Amino acid sequence: MPELPEVETVRRGLAPAMEGAFITRLELNRPDLRFPLPENFASAVEGRRIVSLGRRAKYLLIDLDDDLTVISHLGMSGSFRIEDDTVGEFHHPRSKNAKHDHVVFHLQREAAPRRIIYNDPRRFGFMHLWKRSELDLYPAFAELGPEPTGNALDADYLAGRFSGKNQPLKGALLDQTVVAGLGNIYVCEALWRSHLSPKRAAGSIVTKTGRPKKELALLHTAIREVIADAIAAGGSSLRDHIQTDGSLGYFQHSFSVYDREGKPCRTPGCGGTVARITQAGRSTFYCPACQK
Structure with missing residues (x-):
């Protein structure tokens, strides 16, 4: 999709x-x-x-x-x-x-x-x-969270939504009431860029006083950057997607973890291998060596 x-x-x-x-x-x-x-x-x-x-x-x-x-x-x-x-x-x-x-x-x-x-x-x-x-x-918009490219999404906002949650980060980010429009591909890529495990509890990157930890600040930056990079590349031409002029999107050639199971992690000096797990019925790709 x-x-x-x-x-x-x-x-x-x-x-x-x-x-x-x-x-x-x-x-x-x-x-x-x-x-x-x-x-x-x-x-x-x-x-x-x-x-x-x-x-x-x-x-x-x-x-x-x-x-x-x-x-x-x-x-x-x-x-x-x-x-x-x-x-x-x-x-x-x-x-x-x-x-x-x-x-x-x-x-x-x-x-x-x-x-x-x-x-x-x-x-x-x-x-x-x-x-x-x-x-x-409109029913689908009534409870949507802020756009990942908008000013309303910042580390403090995410800290407020993640505080005290044991839900895995992957699931928390896919929740459209938290961030609108984030999907499986770009959540995997953002978590890799911020070196965070998709299995990690969302609340673990928030302080006891409800402030964002350094890891959450990195995640916020990674979300914005991966979406911006994907838009600049024309999206990802997976399966049915193609641009209005018939040309392809090229961001899939820059994937670091998504759909790269068994391939070397692209983090410099990591040496790990991309793994695939299933979370809530969906495939998650990540590097167990450098995403903690």
Whole structure:
């Protein structure tokens, strides 16, 4: 499933084509994805101008000029691609099979028509309509923690959430009420960068007075850096993820532990070997030698 850097990459790829454009027609090729598409979806958005594209955790937000927002989740295999009506050329090699083109945004911007196509072979993605002024009330957003790239996430905040917890660090970081948008790949990478074991109790990196220890400060920095590096690399093109222009993300070539079971740890001078364990039904990759 695409994680935060992948969704941010999609947002940045779509923004130049969508922001400021008018939706002349919304083509719905089926009534549902994972869930039924919004009632009167087409009539609600047609004729509206796209004000901006945003993101909350792993959700793409398409803000319209009438206080409505299209909330889109890519699920396991969902993707957007940009197709210029004047050329008719697909720029997304994986998605040429038109039977999986479920939602098509017909746009008009600066006298040039353009189509933005949502393709989803497995149909695990979904789209909802919600008032932008009430986004905090959207059920999936109501209890989300701060973004890993925002100023609200700092070591003091994490100390407050981890204090007294025996829950393993891996599970604590995957809790979306603690940090929004962190997924399995980037939690593994951040823990490796901060040399912390995924099995370590979250409360062990907080002082008795509730202040962050040095290890927690390092973890906070590692989270921000790994997300920034992944966004800069265009995300990780694992399984179904690919950018809107058809090019791949390359952060997977920089993985230090994720999916590297049995390979040498990349920490200089470590000499350890990357191991894989299962935590809460998910694979965790880490180096037992240098992550304590």
